[in-house]
Each structure stands twice: as structure tokens, then as C-alpha cells.
Amino acid sequence: MRILTGIQPSGQIHLGNYFGAIRNILEMQEKGHEVFLFLADFHALTTVRDPAALRQMTRDAALDFLACGVDPSRTIFWRQSDVPEVQELAWLLSVVTPMGLLERCHSYKDKLAHGKEATHGLFAYPVLMAADILLYQSDLVPVGKDQKQHLEVTRDLAIKFNNAYGEILKVPDAYIPESVATVPGTDGQKMSKSYGNIIPLFDTPKKVKTAIMGIVTDSTPMEAPKDPDNCIVYSIYKLLASSEQVDEMATKLRAGGYGYGDAKKALLAAYHDKFDACIARREELAAKPEYVESILRDGAERARAAAAPTLRAVRKAVGLE
Numbered sequence: 001m002r003i004l005t006g007i008q009p010s011g012q013i014h015l016g017n018y019f020g021a022i023r024n025i026l027e028m029q030e031k032g033h034e035v036f037l038f039l040a041d042f043h044a045l046t047t048v049r050d051p052a053a054l055r056q057m058t059r060d061a062a063l064d065f066l067a068c069g070v071d072p073s074r075t076i077f078w079r080q081s082d083v084p085e086v087q088e089l090a091w092l093l094s095v096v097t098p099m100g101l102l103e104r105c106h107s108y109k110d111k112l113a114h115g116k117e118a119t120h121g122l123f124a125y126p127v128l129m130a131a132d133i134l135l136y137q138s139d140l141v142p143v144g145k146d147q148k149q150h151l152e153v154t155r156d157l158a159i160k161f162n163n164a165y166g167e168i169l170k171v172p173d174a175y176i177p178e179s180v181a182t183v184p185g186t187d188g189q190k191m192s193k194s195y196g197n198i199i200p201l202f203d204t205p206k207k208v209k210t211a212i213m214g215i216v217t218d219s220t221p222m223e224a225p226k227d228p229d230n231c232i233v234y235s236i237y238k239l240l241a242s243s244e245q246v247d248e249m250a251t252k253l254r255a256g257g258y259g260y261g262d263a264k265k266a267l268l269a270a271y272h273d274k275f276d277a278c279i280a281r282r283e284e285l286a287a288k289p290e291y292v293e294s295i296l297r298d299g300a301e302r303a304r305a306a307a308a309p310t311l312r313a314v315r316k317a318v319g320l321e
Contacts, residue, residue, distance in 0.1 A: 001033050001034065001139050001140060002033075002034040002036065002136065002137065002138050002139045002140070003028050003033045003034065003035050003036070003138065003139065003140045003141070003142065003175060004035075004036040004037075004038075004132070004133055004136055004138035004140075004141055004172075005021075005025060005035075005036070005037055005038075005141065005142050006037070006038045006039070006040040006043070006080065006129075006132055007021065007037070007038075007039060007040060007061060007065070008039075008040040008043050008044050009039050009040070009041060009044055009054070009057040009058045009060065009061035010044065010057065010193070011057055011060075011193060012060075012193065012198070012200050012201075012202070012203065013061070013064050013200070013201050013202065014191055014193070014198035014199055014200050014201055015183050015191060015198070015199045015201060015236065015239070016182075016183040016185070016190065016191030016192065016198065017201070018068065018201055019181040019183050019239050020181060020182070020183065021142075022064075022065065022068050024142060024177040025037060025065075025070065025075070026068065026069050026070070027177070028142075029069075029070070029071060029074050029075050034076075035074070035075040035076065036075075036076045036136055036138065036303065036306070037065070037070065037075050037076065037077045037078075038077070038078050038079065038080045038083075038132070038299075038303070039058050039061050039062060039078070039079045039080060039296075040080050040132070041054060041058050041079055041080050041081050042080045042081055042086070042087070042128060043080070043125065043128065043129070044057070044058075045121065046116075046119065046121045046122045046125060047116065058079060059289070059292070062077075062079075062292055062295070062296060063202075063282050063285050063286055063292060064201070064202060064282065065077065066281075066282075066285055066292065066295065067202070067278045067279070067281040067282035067285060068201075068278050069278070072295045072298065072299060076299050076302045076303055076306070077295060077296065077299040078296055078299030078300040078302070078303045079296050079299075079300060080132070082296065082297070082300035082303075083135075083300055083303050083304050083307060085135060085304060085307045085308070085311045086128070086131045086132055086135055086307070087128075087131075088311060089131040089134065089135050089310070089311060089314060090124075090127050090128045090130075090131035092161075092314055092315075092318060093127055093130055093131055093134070093157050093161060094124065094127050096157065096160045096161050096164055097127055097157060097160075101153060101156060101157075102123055102124065102126060102127070102153075105126055105149060105150070105153065106149060107125070107126075107149065107150065108122060108123055108125070125150075126150045126153040126154070127153075127157070129150050129153075129154065130150075130153060130154040130157045130158070133151075133154050133172055134154065134157070134158055134169045134170070134172070134310070135307045135310055135311065136303070136306050136307055136310070137169070137170040137306075137310055138170065138172045139170070139172060139173065140172060140173055140174070140175035141154070141172050141173075141174060141175060142174075142175045142176075142177055143174045143175070143176070148174065151172070151174050154172060155171050155172065158170070158171045158172070159171060161314075165314075165317035165318060166317055168310075168313050168314060168317055169310070169314075181239060183236065183239065184232050184235050184236060185197025185198060185199075186198070186199065186211060186212075186214055186215045186216060186232070187216050187232075188216060188232050198211065199211045199212060199236070199271070201275060201278075202278075202279060202282055208268070208271065209268055212264055212267055212268045212271065213261075213264050213268075215232050215233050215236075215260075215264060215267075216232060217231070217232065217233065217260040218230075220260075222256075222257065222258070222259035222260075222261075222262075223256050223257055224256050225253070225254050225255065225256040226253040226254065226256070226258075226260075227253070227254075228249070228250040228253045228254065231253060231260070231263065233260060233263040233264055233267055234246075234249060234250065234253065234263065236267060237249055237263070237266065237267045237270060240267070240270040240271060240273075240274050241266075241270045245266075245270070249263060249266060
């Protein structure tokens with residue numbers, strides 16, 4: 001089963017990114033699926049106008065995913081801009097894309113409502129996303145609620161193209177991972193950089209500790225019983241600790257005599273148990289930039305090889321060959 005997913009390099013990753021996306025990629029890799037994973041730097045250009053910043057964020061994202069366990073021998077991992085074929089397919093799809101289809105996309109409207117500039121790139125984002133997916137004849141695409149409509153656009157465009165030119169593009173299905181978690185931030189909202197409530201995955205120990213110790217709690221005294229289900233610290237701890245450790249914290253919270261400060265210290269320890277090996281691996285990779293670059297170049301070559309038959313068939317179908 002060929003599964004494709006793209007991650008936009010957008011700066012520092014956090015626990016929400018790990019449990020919302022990265023863990024799922026690692027599970028698909030372990031299950032033996034044919035995983036295609038790309039760093040969506042073309043897409044990032046809709047919001048990032050600083051070239052040095054984009055290059056750095058893309059390098060950082062490559063380090064982050066490799067450090068977390070993405071295995072380039074089992075997962076095709078590349079930088080989107082290293083496969084120019086995707087832009088050609090995006091244009092060929094755009095000529096069959098109804099304007100009304102894009103005008104109905106809520107993501108574009110949401111971004112405008114949040115002050116983003118109304119550009120063609122932002123408006124046509126779903127067409128490029130469709131090209132990303134269809135170029136590799138993907139079977140499944142992991143999606144969250146915010147991207148579900150874009151996958152429906154991809155399916156619609158594949159069907160429209162096939163109706164016009166013949167059965168060339170595979171119509172992909174959505175893959176709803178069982179293990180995707182919505183991770184609460186330090187203030188209880190969904191963890192997000194835009195909310196300023198993240199627990200970073202790769203940062204200095206001091207900053208990680210500051211974030212965890214700053215998690216919002218209520219004013220219940222230490223000696224009083226507490227409800228684990230209404231505790232942000234406990235909600236995050238459940239993602240990191242073993243089932244035995246989780247049960248132990250729940251028991252202590254309900255019994256009283258166990259403060260939120262104690263729970264935060266346990267969460268910090270669980271964070272280090274889970275990610276210290278990844279942190280060390282990232283430091284090793286950061287010292288080998290040429291090695292990391294070689295992984296992305298090799299991934300791009302493999303991705304282009306997989307894309308070539310699709311683009312040849314599309315070009316022939318529309319009359320360019």
C-alpha cells in the first residue's frame with residue numbers, strides 16, 4: 001500500500017506535531033507500507049518570504065524527522081522542490097479545475113480571516129496538494145480534519161481529469177490513523193505555535209522544563225484530591241508514560257497529598273525518557289549536514305523515478321507528447 005504524506009516546514013516542532021503526525025509516520029513505516037514523505041517547501045512559500053528562514057526551517061525539519069526515527073531505507077524522504085515534475089502536473093490539473101471548487105475551500109477563507117495575504121498561491125494551494133498526491137499514484141493519504149476537504153478536492157480533480165482524458169490517475173482514499181492524538185498545550189487549548197502554548201521537542205533542557213513547569217493548573221491545594229481527567233498535566237503524561245505509570249499518577253491525584261508540581265516533575269522525567277535518545281541523534285545528524293543532504297537528494301531521485309511514468313502518461317493524454 002502506497003501512503004503519501006507531506007509536512008510543511010514551519011519552525012520548531014513540539015509534542016503536538018509528534019503525536020499528531022510523526023508517530024503515525026513511524027507506525028506506517030514499521031508496518032511495511034510504502035511510505036512517501038516530503039518536506040513541503042513549495043507550500044511553505046505561501047507564508048514564508050524570508051529565503052534564509054525557509055532554508056533553515058527545511059533543514060531543521062529534515063533533522064527532526066530523521067532524529068525521530070524516519071528511516072530513509074524504508075521511507076522515501078525528500079524535499080518537495082527537488083521534484084519539479086509536481087509543478088508541471090499542478091498546471092495540467094489546474095486547466096480542469098473549476099473555480100467554484102477552489103472558492104468553496106474553507107482553508108483559504110480561514111487564512112484570509114487570520115490576516116493572510118490573498119495570493120494565487122494560497123488560493124491554488126489545493127491544486128498543488130492534489131499534484132503532490134496524484135503524481136505518485138498514492139493509495140492512501142493520512143488526513144486530519146483541517147485537510148479532509150483538500151483530499152476531497154484531490155479526488156474530484158483526479159476524477160475530472162480521468163473523465164476528460166482516460167483512466168490515468170489513481171483516485172486516493174483518506175487514511176484516518178487510529179493513533180492520532182490531539183495534544184493539549186500548556187494552557188489547555190490544542191498545542192500550537194500560534195497559541196504560544198507548546199512543549200518543544202528539540203530545545204534546550206531549560207526551555208523544555210520551563211514549558212512543562214508552566215502548564216496551567218487550578219488552585220486545588222496539594223493535600224486535596226484532584227480529578228485526573230481535568231488535569232492538563234495528566235492528559236499529556238498519558239501520551240508519554242507507560243500504562244502502569246499513568247495509573248499510578250491517577251491514583252496519587254485522586255488520593256490527595258500529591259501536588260501538581262509533583263505531577264509536572266513526573267511529566268518532565270517521562271519526556272526525557274521518551275525523547276533523550278532522539279535529541280542525541282539529532283545532535284549527531286546536525287554535525288553531518290552533507291549526510292543529511294545526501295538522504296534528501298537520494299529520496300528525490302527515488303521520488304522522481306516513481307513520478308516519471310505518471311507524468312509521461314498525463315503528457316501523452318493531453319497532447320504534449
